[in-house]
Amino acid sequence: MMALNIPKNKTPIAEQEPEIRNHNFKEVVLGYTLEEAITESNRCLQCLTHPCVAGCPVSIDIPGFILSLRKNDLGESIKILKSYNNLPAVCGRVCPQESQCEGKCTVGLMKDHEPVAIGKLERFVADWAASHEEIEESPQLVESETKGKVAVIGAGPSGLTVAADLAKRGYKVKIFEALHEPGGVLIYGIPEFRLPKTIVKREIRAIEELGVELEKDVVVGKTLTPEELKDEYDAIYIGTGAGTPRFMNIPGTNLNGVYSASEFLTRINLMHAYEFPKYDTPIRIGKRVVVVGAGNVAMDGSRSALRLGAEKSMIIYRRSEKEMPARIEEYHHAMEEGIEFHWLTNPIEYIGDENGNVKSVRCLKMELGEPDASGRRRPVPIEGSEFTIEADTVIEAIGQTSNKVLLSAFPELKLNKRGYIEANSETSATSVEGVYAGGDIVTGAATVILAMGAGKKSAQAIDEYLGSKKKA
Amino acid sequence: MFEILEKKQIVPKEYDMWVKAPRVASHVKPGQFVVVRTDEKGERIPLTVADFNREDGRIRLIFQTVGKSTYEMSKMNVGDFLADVVGPLGTPSEVKKHGTVLMIGGGVGIAALFPVLKELKKLGNKVITILGGRTSDLVIMKDECAEYSDELIITTDDGTAGIKGVVTDGMKMLVERGEHVDYAWAIGPTIMMKFAALTAKDLNIPIWVSLNPIMVDGTGMCGACRVTVNGNIKFACVDGPEFDGHDVAWSELMTRLKQYKDQEKISLEKYLTEVGEM
Numbered sequence: 050m051m052a053l054n055i056p057k058n059k060t061p062i063a064e065q066e067p068e069i070r071n072h073n074f075k076e077v078v079l080g081y082t083l084e085e086a087i088t089e090s091n092r093c094l095q096c097l098t099h100p101c102v103a104g105c106p107v108s109i110d111i112p113g114f115i116l117s118l119r120k121n122d123l124g125e126s127i128k129i130l131k132s133y134n135n136l137p138a139v140c141g142r143v144c145p146q147e148s149q150c151e152g153k154c155t156v157g158l159m160k161d162h163e164p165v166a167i168g169k170l171e172r173f174v175a176d177w178a179a180s181h182e183e184i185e186e187s188p189q190l191v192e193s194e195t196k197g198k199v200a201v202i203g204a205g206p207s208g209l210t211v212a213a214d215l216a217k218r219g220y221k222v223k224i225f226e227a228l229h230e231p232g233g234v235l236i237y238g239i240p241e242f243r244l245p246k247t248i249v250k251r252e253i254r255a256i257e258e259l260g261v262e263l264e265k266d267v268v269v270g271k272t273l274t275p276e277e278l279k280d281e282y283d284a285i286y287i288g289t290g291a292g293t294p295r296f297m298n299i300p301g302t303n304l305n306g307v308y309s310a311s312e313f314l315t316r317i318n319l320m321h322a323y324e325f326p327k328y329d330t331p332i333r334i335g336k337r338v339v340v341v342g343a344g345n346v347a348m349d350g351s352r353s354a355l356r357l358g359a360e361k362s363m364i365i366y367r368r369s370e371k372e373m374p375a376r377i378e379e380y381h382h383a384m385e386e387g388i389e390f391h392w393l394t395n396p397i398e399y400i401g402d403e404n405g406n407v408k409s410v411r412c413l414k415m416e417l418g419e420p421d422a423s424g425r426r427r428p429v430p431i432e433g434s435e436f437t438i439e440a441d442t443v444i445e446a447i448g449q450t451s452n453k454v455l456l457s458a459f460p461e462l463k464l465n466k467r468g469y470i471e472a473n474s475e476t477s478a479t480s481v482e483g484v485y486a487g488g489d490i491v492t493g494a495a496t497v498i499l500a501m502g503a504g505k506k507s508a509q510a511i512d513e514y515l516g517s518k519k520k521a
Numbered sequence: 522m523f524e525i526l527e528k529k530q531i532v533p534k535e536y537d538m539w540v541k542a543p544r545v546a547s548h549v550k551p552g553q554f555v556v557v558r559t560d561e562k563g564e565r566i567p568l569t570v571a572d573f574n575r576e577d578g579r580i581r582l583i584f585q586t587v588g589k590s591t592y593e594m595s596k597m598n599v600g601d602f603l604a605d606v607v608g609p610l611g612t613p614s615e616v617k618k619h620g621t622v623l624m625i626g627g628g629v630g631i632a633a634l635f636p637v638l639k640e641l642k643k644l645g646n647k648v649i650t651i652l653g654g655r656t657s658d659l660v661i662m663k664d665e666c667a668e669y670s671d672e673l674i675i676t677t678d679d680g681t682a683g684i685k686g687v688v689t690d691g692m693k694m695l696v697e698r699g700e701h702v703d704y705a706w707a708i709g710p711t712i713m714m715k716f717a718a719l720t721a722k723d724l725n726i727p728i729w730v731s732l733n734p735i736m737v738d739g740t741g742m743c744g745a746c747r748v749t750v751n752g753n754i755k756f757a758c759v760d761g762p763e764f765d766g767h768d769v770a771w772s773e774l775m776t777r778l779k780q781y782k783d784q785e786k787i788s789l790e791k792y793l794t795e796v797g798e799m
Contacts, residue, residue, distance in 0.1 A: 227740055229558055229565075229605045237742075266607040268740055272544045294744045296754060303749055303773055305780045312743035320564070320737065326791050329564040329589055330737070331784030405776035452741050454759060 055156065059166040060089040067385040071355045074241045074323055077382055078142075078169075083121075086173040090119040093165045096155045101167060104153035106502030109133040111150055111167055118174055127178035130171060135213040135256055136206065136501065138179065138248045139235060141172025144498045145376045179251050195221040197515045200282040202269045202455065205233020206497045207488030208288035209256055210504030211511070216259040218512050223282075225267040230319065233290055234497065237319040238311075240349050242356070243379070246318075270458030275484075283518070284483045284511045287470060288504065291489035292452030297341065297445055301399025306333060306407040310342070310350045310446035317353050335441025336360045339410050341396055342446035343368075348379040350444040351388045362388050363438065367395040367415050367428040393417070393428065397435075399443055410438045449494050462486075469493055477507035478514075485511055522602040526579055532659055534586045535629055536595050537571075542606045543578030545570070551636040552614030552731065552763055555580065556739040558605040559593050566590045567736045567758070569633035569708075570609060580606075583632030583661070589788040596796070610739045611762050614729065616640045620703035621647040623695065623726065624670070625688050625717050627654065627709025631662050633731055634708040642669040649700065650674065651691040653713065657682035688713060689720040702726045707766060711775055718766030728766040732757045734777055748774050 063079040064070075070077050081089065093115045101111040110129050117126035130137045144150075146168040151157060157164025196219045201208045204226040212222045230236050235249045257263060267273055269289075278285050294309035296302050313332070316322040320330035338354040340347045343366035351362045364383070366373060369392045373380065384390070391412075398411040414434035417426035451468045463471045463480035470479055470486040477485040487503030489495055527539040545555055554569045572581035586592045597603070614637045622641050626634035631652055642648045650670040654660035655678045667673045674691045675683030684690055688707075695702065705728040707717035714730040721728040734746040734757050741759035748757050749770035755761060793799040 227607070228738065229607070237738075266605050267544065268607060268610065271609055271740075272548060272607065274548070293741045293756075296744065296747075298754065302754065303747055303770075303777065305777060309744040312737060312745045315737055315743050321562070325784065326788045328562045329788055331781045331788065333780065333784070405773070405779075454740055 055092045055094075055162075057162050059163045059169070060085050060092070062166070062169055067382075067387070070242065071352070071386040074356055076245050077242050080176060081169060081173045083173075083177075086170060087119060087121065089166050089170060090115045092156060093119070094155055098155065100153035100155060101150040101165075104149045104151075106149065106498045107133050107505050109150075109171075114174060115165070115167075115170060118170060123174060123177050123181075126174045130174055134501070135210055136235075136252045136497075137171050138175035138252055139206070139244060140498055140501070141168050141170075141175055142244050142248075143235075143239060143376075143496075144168055145496060147377050149498070176248075179248070195219060196512075197221070197283040197519075198223075198281070199284045199286065199511060199515075200225065200278045201286045201288065202278075203227070203233060203288040203290060203488075203490075204231030204253070204263060204265075205288055205290050205488060205500065206235065207500035207504035207507075208233070208286065209253065210501045211286045211288065211485075211487070211508045212261045213256045213259055214505060214508030215511060216256075216261045218508070220512075220515070221260070221262075223262040223264065225269055225273065226263065226265045227268040227289075228319065229265050231263055231265065233288075237315045238346070238349070240314065240318055240353050241323075242352070243349065268454060270455040275455070275459040279483070283515055284485065286477075286504075286507055286511065287455065287479070287484065287486040287490060288488045288500070289452060289455055289490045291449040291494040293450050294445070295448050295450055297396060297447060299396060299398050301401055301407065302445075304399050304401040304407040305405050306335060306441055307399055307443045308445070310340070310346045310444050311449070313350055313444045314346070314353065317357075323353075323357060332357065333442065334359055337438075337440045338362045338442040338444065339396075339438055339440040340364045340444045340446055342366060342448070343373040343375055343390075344446060344448070345375050345379055347444075347446035348375050348383045348388075350446050352383055352386055354442065354444070355386060355388070359442070363391060363440075364388055365391040365394040365396065365410075365412060365438070367393065368425060369393055369417060372425045391438075395428065395430065396443075400437070406441065407443050408439065408441060410440050410443060412436055412438060449489075451490060451493075467493060475506065476510035477503055478510060483514070522604065523606040525597055525599050525601050525603065528597070528599050530595075531583070531661055535661060536584055536586070538582045538584075538594075539579045540582060540603060540606060541578060542580050542608075545606060545608045546573045546578045546580050547575050549573050549580065549609035550613035551616055551640040553609035553611050554633075554739075554762060555582070555606050555608030556610060556736065557582070557594070557603055559590060559597065560604050563593070563604060564590045565605075565737055565739065567610070567733070567739055567762075569731070569762075571632035571635055572639075573636070583629060585629040588785045589792045592789065592792060607739070610758060612760065614640070614706070614763055616644060618644050619646055621649065621701060623692065623702045623705040624648060624650040624666075625692065625705060625707040625709070625713075626650070626652050626666070627688060627713040628659075629661070630709030630713070630731070631660070631666065634706060635662055635666060637706055637708075638666060639669045647671050649695065649702070651676060651688050651695075653677070653688035653691070653709070655679065687716070689716050692717065692720050692724065692726075696724050705729070706731075706763075711771070711778065714766065715769075715771040715775075718769065718771075722767050729763045730766040730769060731762045732764060732769065732774060733762065734774060735780060748777075
């Protein structure tokens with residue numbers, strides 16, 4: 050195959066130096082230049098099987114957008130991207146490409162070759178489009194007759210996707226958001242240095258320009274009841290996210306200085322605590338920070354702690370490096386920035402000082418036993434392995450469970466064993482007619498792109514449902 | 522944006538405001554609160570809804586200036602807009618016909634007690650109210666509480682009104698004179714609620730308290746407001762704010778309330794310097 054002479058490695062991308070970036074909240078990855086992006090696009094084989102597309106939860110025509118980019122037709126390239134994905138600048142930055150499109154890439158399967166940097170190319174095209182907004186065609190709004198009214202609960206990735214797709218199909222859509230800013234996890238969870246908020250705001254503005262209406266400060270279940278929404282709208286989509294933090298529930302959990310990652314990151318990202326006192330919301334940061342868990346949220350927490358001035362930021366994880374759920378790029382960035390990893394380590398107690406502040410973490414060493422329900426080897430405590438790590442801030446990043454605020458106000462809605470909404474995996478339909486649900490409130494904490502994928506399918510299903518209802 | 526419709530200072534450092542918030546006004550129940558953000562750089566602070574008018578779509582907020590956010594709010598005037606008012610949040614009070622209820626309020630907590638008391642009276646309870654404060658002038662809403670109470674007892678530290686003493690003295694006095702109390706509520710400073718709960722325990726009275734821990738989102742998303750109740754972690758914003766007073770881990774709550782003492786001081790001093798009051 051001719052293509053064998055393509056460069057083995059991805060075109061390098063500019064990044065802030067680790068020892069500089071771990072003191073600021075600016076974006077780590079700086080992005081490709083046009084020249085670099087075209088060079089990288091030439092690594093794509095344009096293979097006929099394009100397995101990358103199957104690896105994408107929203108089935109983006111990846112070879113198509115890359116081919117247009119290669120031809121330097123960026124207007125066409127963004128059009129292709131946007132026809133599949135309403136948030137390309139976000140996905141280019143936060144998708145776990147290594148287990149999706151890039152994981153399937155034909156180039157990556159060749160000996161010693163890295164896959165095409167699909168995520169970085171997507172980001173490049175989306176960022177280019179944002180700085181050339183006049184090129185983007187203004188969307189065609191269906192003004193006169195709408196096909197129906199749809200309420201979307203939650204302005205996170207899945208809700209925004211449903212809203213945009215239905216607006217494009219001619220529905221009148223209104224999103225109700227509980228917080229004071231739309232974006233969900235993109236705003237309160239993922240830090241600025243990984244996903245600048247201006248980018249999220251820009252992509253949300255584009256969705257609003259499709260005619261989607263957004264009302265903040267509405268907690269459905271409290272500010273409005275599901276009944277009221279059912280009366281006013283033809284269909285409802287629930288995308289409220291996973292939304293309530295889990296705690297280790299070990300002694301000392303309520304000491305001062307012990308945070309859930311949700312609180313720690315919400316203070317920083319949504320409330321701008323890293324700009325205190327310019328912004329009013331404070332955060333406490335100690336000299337030595339321990340983060341419990343090794344997912345993306347844990348990486349975000351430990352890296353944010355460094356940026357806030359912690360001298361040492363450590364991650365402790367009860368399994369080993371191999372089972373770590375974080376995106377590989379975040380793990381690498383965290384290591385470069387000096388995060389210390391303690392594998393096979395589990396906290397059993399937080400010890401406080403006389404003022405109720407956490408001062409250390411008592412831990413056990415673990416070893417891996419037989420595989421558990423998740424298919425990963427189960428961590429088992431090693432007897433007599435107890436030891437203590439000094440820490441004045443602890444952040445628990447061990448996952449979430451479903452938030453009950455909406456669910457308890459909507460008892461007809463059937464839940465699954467884990468307490469999430471039961472929804473059809475193809476249509477996102479719930480047990481209540483006309484009510485659909487997707488994203489983390491159905492799957493439990495997952496990724497931005499999976500939530501968007503659910504949103505896409507749901508928009509299709511809602512369109513079909515309302516279409517058939519009209520005919521009937 | 523939420524317009525301030527009425528505002529007055531009721532005592533030094535305490536303000537009484539009516540705010541246009543139709544969705545909150547049409548859904549709120551006694552015992553619930555809202556989260557308020559004054560402006561784009563503001564904190565999210567929880568404030569109990571002191572009263573509401575569903576027809577006019579307005580809610581009443583009574584607050585004390587303790588930190589930067591409440592100081593800033595106290596400087597706002599009729600016609601100004603609060604950036605955010607979200608709610609009603611939290612689980613409503615368990616208001617029903619209990620028989621005789623004892624309503625204990627202190628400080629700005631009297632404002633949070635008022636809607637619960639009013640509703641309990643409407644439901645046909647015999648309402649005995651004890652309001653406490655340092656001195657007579659600091660005991661707010663005396664007349665309004667009296668209107669919905671069968672008996673109103675005032676306690677003041679300096680004896681300028683009512684019984685010279687604290688609210689627990691009022692509680693003991695009632696029981697000593699043979700009053701049977703089916704349920705009590707205590708809302709006020711944490712230390713007052715703690716001692717009211719301890720006294721209620723001695724007197725064998727079940728008691729609700731309304732906790733005011735530090736919150737961020739107010740919808741169960743972050744866990745900042747976690748309190749230990751009966752040995753379990755509870756989120757005051759969704760599981761509360763009212764809990765069984767006998768089950769609350771009081772000293773932990775008081776420690777957690779001091780968590781941002783240093784930062785709160787920095788923020789307030791910066792603000793007071795900016796407005797020329799430092």
